[in-house]
Amino acid sequence: MLAGIDYFIVIAYIIGMLLLGLYFKKYVNSSEDYFLGGKSLPFWAIGMSIVVSDIGALDFVGVSGQAYRYGVSVGNFDWVGSVPAMLLAAFIFIPYFWRGGMYTIPEYLGRRYNQKVRTIASVTWILFFALDLGVLFWASAVLLNVLMGWPIWISIISTAGVVGLYTYFGGITAVIMTDVVQFIIMFIGGFALVFLSLYEVGGWDNMVEKISTMGPEYRNHFDIIQPQDTKSPFPWTGILFGLTFVMANAYMIGNQSIVQRCLTAKNEWHAKASMIFGSALKMFIPILVLFPGLMAVVVHPGLLDGDQALPMMIKSILPPGLVGLMFAAFFAGLMSSVDSLLNSTATLFTKDIYEPFIKKGADDKHYLKVGQITTLVLLVVGVATSPISSDFPGIYVAIQTFMSYFQGPIFAILLLGIFWRRTTEWGGLSALVIGIGFAIYLNVFKEQFFTIEDPFLYISWWSFLLSFIINMTVSLLTKKHSDEQLQGLVFSSKILVKNKTV
Amino acid sequence: MKPNEIDAGIKSAQINNALGVFIFIFGVIVLFAMIFTDTFIQHMTDMVAGLLLIAIGGGMIWRSRNIIKKLKANKE
Numbered sequence: 001m002l003a004g005i006d007y008f009i010v011i012a013y014i015i016g017m018l019l020l021g022l023y024f025k026k027y028v029n030s031s032e033d034y035f036l037g038g039k040s041l042p043f044w045a046i047g048m049s050i051v052v053s054d055i056g057a058l059d060f061v062g063v064s065g066q067a068y069r070y071g072v073s074v075g076n077f078d079w080v081g082s083v084p085a086m087l088l089a090a091f092i093f094i095p096y097f098w099r100g101g102m103y104t105i106p107e108y109l110g111r112r113y114n115q116k117v118r119t120i121a122s123v124t125w126i127l128f129f130a131l132d133l134g135v136l137f138w139a140s141a142v143l144l145n146v147l148m149g150w151p152i153w154i155s156i157i158s159t160a161g162v163v164g165l166y167t168y169f170g171g172i173t174a175v176i177m178t179d180v181v182q183f184i185i186m187f188i189g190g191f192a193l194v195f196l197s198l199y200e201v202g203g204w205d206n207m208v209e210k211i212s213t214m215g216p217e218y219r220n221h222f223d224i225i226q227p228q229d230t231k232s233p234f235p236w237t238g239i240l241f242g243l244t245f246v247m248a249n250a251y252m253i254g255n256q257s258i259v260q261r262c263l264t265a266k267n268e269w270h271a272k273a274s275m276i277f278g279s280a281l282k283m284f285i286p287i288l289v290l291f292p293g294l295m296a297v298v299v300h301p302g303l304l305d306g307d308q309a310l311p312m313m314i315k316s317i318l319p320p321g322l323v324g325l326m327f328a329a330f331f332a333g334l335m336s337s338v339d340s341l342l343n344s345t346a347t348l349f350t351k352d353i354y355e356p357f358i359k360k361g362a363d364d365k366h367y368l369k370v371g372q373i374t375t376l377v378l379l380v381v382g383v384a385t386s387p388i389s390s391d392f393p394g395i396y397v398a399i400q401t402f403m404s405y406f407q408g409p410i411f412a413i414l415l416l417g418i419f420w421r422r423t424t425e426w427g428g429l430s431a432l433v434i435g436i437g438f439a440i441y442l443n444v445f446k447e448q449f450f451t452i453e454d455p456f457l458y459i460s461w462w463s464f465l466l467s468f469i470i471n472m473t474v475s476l477l478t479k480k481h482s483d484e485q486l487q488g489l490v491f492s493s494k495i496l497v498k499n500k501t502v
Numbered sequence: 503m504k505p506n507e508i509d510a511g512i513k514s515a516q517i518n519n520a521l522g523v524f525i526f527i528f529g530v531i532v533l534f535a536m537i538f539t540d541t542f543i544q545h546m547t548d549m550v551a552g553l554l555l556i557a558i559g560g561g562m563i564w565r566s567r568n569i570i571k572k573l574k575a576n577k578e
Contacts (some may be wrong), residue, residue: 003538005534005535006537007537008531009528009531009532009535012527012528012531015529016524016528018522020520021523023520024517027513027517040510040513040514042514173517177520178519179518180521181524181525184525184555184558185528185555188551188555189556190550191548192550192551195547196543196544196547199543225515266510319535319538319539319540319541319544319545319547319548320535320537320539320544321532321534321536321538321539321540321548321551321552322532322535322544322547322548322551324535325532325551361575440505
């Protein structure tokens with residue numbers, strides 16, 4: 001349970017975030033302000049925002065839990081699973097999205113393929129984000145329950161209330177700027193926890209020695225590369241093919257909540273720089289999220305649920321004041337992930353579903369209102385679906401499982417869409433539909449195909465490969481696009497050297 | 503500088519100022535929490551974390567107020 005000062009810090013943080021978020025209301029006058037921050041934000045704020053919304057609550061609790069169970073190999077998600085993909089996004093993909101004045105990734109797919117592809121991709125992301133919201137709310141409830149003793153439903157509803165209010169009024173400017181504060185708090189709180197945890201276990205060498213002598217199940221805890229027959233969800237083949245080649249790229253290039261941030265940049269240079277800056281910051285994340293989980297093996301051996309490792313470490317290691325700071329940091333990560341999903345889903349729904357299908361040609365204020373109402377509806381959906389995530393053994397794996405259904409197919413059509421002029425609308429559509437169906441099939445019958453516990457990395461790889469092949473095959477059999485239709489949508493080496501200011 | 507660029511600069515500085523105030527206040531609270539710690543290492547950790555937040559927040563306030571002053575002078 002928290003001491004008085006820690007309660008005060010957490011409450012002050014929550015109220016402060018709310019006030020800060022509401023302050024940005026005055027900068028929202030149009031739908032472009034709400035969804036793209038008026039295209040006026042600097043690279044450093046966007047870079048911090050990308051990192052903090054990505055690591056969020058899931059990494060703090062989930063990755064620490066995975067590090068407790070499986071060791072350092074989970075760190076691959078933030079190194080090879082992020083940095084190369086972010087650089088690829090910065091130099092190749094972001095310039096096309098930014099120059100095209102796009103609001104969403106499905107909007108690009110719609111221009112490159114057809115409206116059906118845009119709609120399917122958008123609906124898929126909306127469904128994923130809605131489920132993701134539930135997982136995030138559940139993650140908050142677990143930590144609040146351990147640290148503050150609040151009932152789960154009370155903590156879910158209070159998180160939803162605070163984040164919902166500032167996202168509703170301030171749009172993406174509030175989302176990104178509160179992320180900057182959250183980033184600073186998270187880094188300071190995270191490094192303090194690592195420092196004190198190292199002190200508690202007697203230094204790195206002492207910790208390695210203790211864990212290595214704890215039994216055969218800890219033999220591979222310090223191997224960043226796991227053998228193919230490992231029982232952990234991170235065999236090297238899955239890390240290389242599923243994570244590095246597919247999921248990382250799909251996440252950094254095809255994830256609306258990440259890419260939308262870059263589209264708020266004041267010019268193309270800032271858009272690219274935000275991703276590059278974010279990739280540099282991302283390299284520190286494993287230190288913050290993985291080490292506390294590892295050190296919990298020594299300090300709290302034998303925990304039944306690995307996801308309890310971080311809350312237990314915070315509770316037992318940190319001094320008064322820093323417990324509050326660290327908890328605020330966790331809460332910051334959670335709020336950041338939630339506000340990103342809310343704003344991105346509102347953007348997807350308004351731009352890809354509402355505007356083309358429900359009410360075309362309305363005035364800008366109308367779409368602004370629709371975006372805000374969608375935010376409120378999503379909050380309710382997220383709160384209502386949060387108990388689903390309690391059925392999964394690890395929060396982080398639950399998210400990866402949801403994502404593996406469609407990350408591979410969407411990345412396959414994005415990749416071919418940019419790099420292969422010959423790909424056609426029917427190629428893209430068939431690859432997307434069959435790829436998602438195949439991923440669901442693999443996940444339902446995973447025991448028959450895979451030996452590891454959670455094969456989400458393999459599922460994303462095989463669904464990507466199938467979508468890639470189908471897209472190429474069907475495209476070769478159908479009518480190709482004209483050069484005019486492809487203008488500004490396919491790769492040209494000029495994009496690497498020229499910046500454009502709008 | 504064009505008037506719209508000045509306005510954008512002022513907006514950006516106002517945002518940074520607000521962020522700075524928040525971080526600064528939070529740093530003061532963490533620094534205050536030092537009095538509740540038991541050991542020297544805990545004491546120092548609270549102090550370093552609090553001072554870091556105060557430095558970052560204070561720096562943001564100082565820089566953004568300077569920019570606002572400069573841009574408003576340019577505007578006039």
